Amino acid sequence: MYRYDEFDHAFVNERVSEFRAQVGRRLAGALSEEEFRPLRLRNGVYLQLHAYMLRIAIPYGQLSPRQLRQLAMIGRKWDRGYGHFTTRQNLQFNWVKLVDIPDVLAALAEVEMHCIQTSGNCVRNVTSDPYAAAAVDELEDPRVWCEILRQWSTLHPEFNWLPRKFKIAVSGAAEDRAATAFHDIGLRIVRGPNGENGFRVLVGGGMGRTPYVGQVIREFLPKEHLLSYVESILRVYNLLGRRDNLFKARIKILVNTLGIDKFREAVEADWEATNKAGIDLPEDEVRRIASYFAPPDLPEQPSRDEALAARREADPRFAGWYRNNVLPHRVPGYASVVISLKEPGRTPGDASSDTMDLVADLAERFGHDEIRVNYTQNLVLPHVARADIPALYDVLAEAGLGVGNNELLGDMICCPGLDYCNLANARSIPIAKEIAKKFEDPARQTEIGKLRVNMSGCINACGHHHAGNIGILGVDKKGTELYQITLGGSPKDDAAVGTIIGPGFRAEKVPDAIGTIVDTYVERRHEGESFLETWRRVGAAPFKEALYGAR
Amino acid sequence: MPSVVTANRLDDGIVVYLAPGGGWSENLADAARAEGEDEVKALEAVADAAVRDRLVISVYPMPVEVKDDGTVDPISVRERIRASHRTTLTKDWYDVPL
Known part of the structure; x- marks a missing residue:
């Protein structure tokens, strides 16, 4: 690193x-x-x-x-x-x-950490794929470009007082695991016309009170021009973005007011006039930074580990965890392991100091000294030898961390909500806990399959409710916490903003409402169909009817 | 409906309530209660002095309900949560009723 x-x-x-x-x-x-x-x-x-x-x-x-x-x-x-x-x-x-x-x-x-630019109207922490340098579908390691952007944006004199905060995500894989379409700038590393890698650049995505899916401003940007092009986007935003209205100050509003074509014109004109060589990093500097991200030396091992296979056969709990929390690795004989911070009954995303110490130990013992944080609020050990997985699981399970719900209903994204946050209108943590309780049975979650449930305690959408297959938004209605449910959101390649399904629910009714939605999906789905596929095929009507009856 | 004045302590940010005599307590039960606009204003004046003295920040009055046994309860969910000083690390279900 x-x-x-x-x-x-x-x-x-x-x-x-x-x-x-x-x-x-x-x-x-x-x-x-x-x-x-x-x-x-x-x-x-x-x-x-x-x-x-x-x-x-x-x-x-x-x-x-x-x-x-x-x-x-x-x-x-x-x-x-x-x-x-x-x-x-x-x-x-x-x-x-x-x-x-x-x-x-x-x-x-x-330990080479800080809190600089974690708040304020500046470029915030650049986020990325937690499986970088491990995923089988990766074209190129996005962390190198994240680090280049981090160095460039830290205390950048021109962009330290933007109209509003600015979030960038970079993904280097075929599957978008960084919700790039919901960022001010989303960068996807893609293969170009001549077989070389470059960036598909999205702009103007975001959540909050006015959610937008990012739009493509450039289908292919040669990698070497990343900084100059991003700088042109930021310059146009810095000059034209609104500073008179906090709620209209994000770049998404500018892009959607001007229209993507006009915004692109302005960016391209600025970029044309830019002295690119003065901004873009020289190749040897890119290489120097890339050298920090050389993947660990992982000698190939047999893809099939007999002891692991036997354990999966003999231990259903282990098998369930393995099915969801162990992901394929590009090097034969290895895997990426998700450590779920979503044990039912606990606050999603919270980790005790003891848990942090334990995960640090496990990363040293089994994980080549690397830990990643997923934006879904779990931890990941990206490089684990398959032969070590049973021993790793045993330690996790002993500590209450062997929860095999990665990407299932129990793997809810949940903001701190009114239990901590000054901006929140409603609680989210107790609702998440009650939903987790209702769906505590792992067999039930397995039957339902992958399902992204996201919850925010206010319209600012830190819990990404707009991008949840099922999204829950807490609002304050005359002093009562009320929860609006949206369906059909997606943070992935088919990024979509969820649709409000109908009137909100009181807190105690939310778990049952989620149950009704899930039952409707399970009843209506064709074999192998995801929640989104079913939702897109059948539309809102059956869900509305199940939730509110015929009106 | 009576009101109390709440704030966060400057040095550690912890939620506090203005007590009779001008001190600040973490316990809502210790809070000075004001009836009517004039009494609220008087408490706020004391609190504003504490802001100037760098004891507290983010001062505001909030309505409370006095129960039959004489104890006070905040009206809003937000203030109930603030008054509880609760953490969420514990493994549990609802520990503050919805």
Whole structure:
């Protein structure tokens, strides 16, 4: 993985000192809260419902065991022993004290981490495919380009005060596992006309109160021009994006107001006039950065491991976990393993410090020292020898982490909601827990098959409800939490925004409503048909009728 | 309906309530109750001074319900959650009723 050079170390440490001085001035009264607020937000410090929250950037969701152990230590020493993995592949601590945050930032800097640009109207953490360099369908490792974008965007003087926040995702595989179509810029590595790799560039996707699927601004961008082209997109947005209305300030509004053709014209004109050589990275620099992402040395092993096969035969619980949480790897004899943070009864995405330590140990023992955070709020060990999988599972199962619900109904994305968030209108965590309880039986989830259920506690959509096959949005209706259900959303290649199915439900009615939707799907589906396929074939009517009766 | 004044402590962000005498307590039961606009304004003036003294931030009054046994309950779900200071790490189902 990428290692800080002297410049990076000096830069991050200077930033820690700077923030320590800012906190000192705030506590001494030299800065008012109004003056301090933008400074703390630039360092990932929010004031939430219960306390300060610290959002830590995990670039493209990649962690080393040393980093994960440091996060565990921070959770124990300065928080309440746990953190929350987010849909931006970041980690949030919910209870950290302002007076301790400079020390926390110093501890992060020790392991080459920081909180810079995890808030504010700037380019946020670039997200990516959690199976990078392991997936069988990968054309090229997206992390290299994520890192290039990270370095370029960090404290970029021109783009530090954009009209609104800006999110970029990069996927290098045939299947989109980074929800690229729901980002301000989505980058898909694709094969070009002459067999070389480049980017299909999407722009103007996003969730929030006005969800849009990103549109293609360029079918094929030669890789070497990534930075200059992204810079032109950002420049046009920076100049033309609205700053008078917070709700209309994202690039998606600009793209959809101008129309993609006019927006493209403006970007292409800017790009034409750009001195590309002054912005794009020289080839040897790209190669230097790429060298940090060399995959681990994985000597090929037999694809079939007899002990593993026997265990699958003999142990149905293991077999169920294996079916969902073990994914194919490009090197024969290896697999990527999903560690589900969705044990029924627990908050989706939360991990205790003990869990973090355990996963760090497992990554060292079985996973070639790599951990990834999936935007679906699970952890991934991307490189595990198949022969080690039973031993790995035994440790996970003992710790309550052997839950085999990856991509099933129980694998819900869930924002912190009103249990933590100052912006939330309704709770999401207790609803997710009750839904998990209703569908606790793994056999039932297996019968239902893959199903993405996403939930947000407010219109800002941190829980990606628009992209859920079933989406749940908590709203406040005259003081009562009410939950709107959308159907038919997808974060993948067939990206779609879900459709509101009808009037909302009170909290206690939501699990049964989900049950009704699932039953309707299971009754109506043709053999092998996914939820989305059934939904697209039969339409809303049968779901409406099942939920609300004939009206 | 009586009101109390709530805030977050500046140094650690924890939810607090203005108590009689001008102190701040994490416990809603300790909060000073105000009846009517004038009493609310008087509490807010005390709280504003605490903001200037850098004790608290994000100050606002909130309505509460006084129960038969004399204890107070926030009206809104949001304030019930704030008052509970609860974490969600535990493995459980509903631990605050919906």
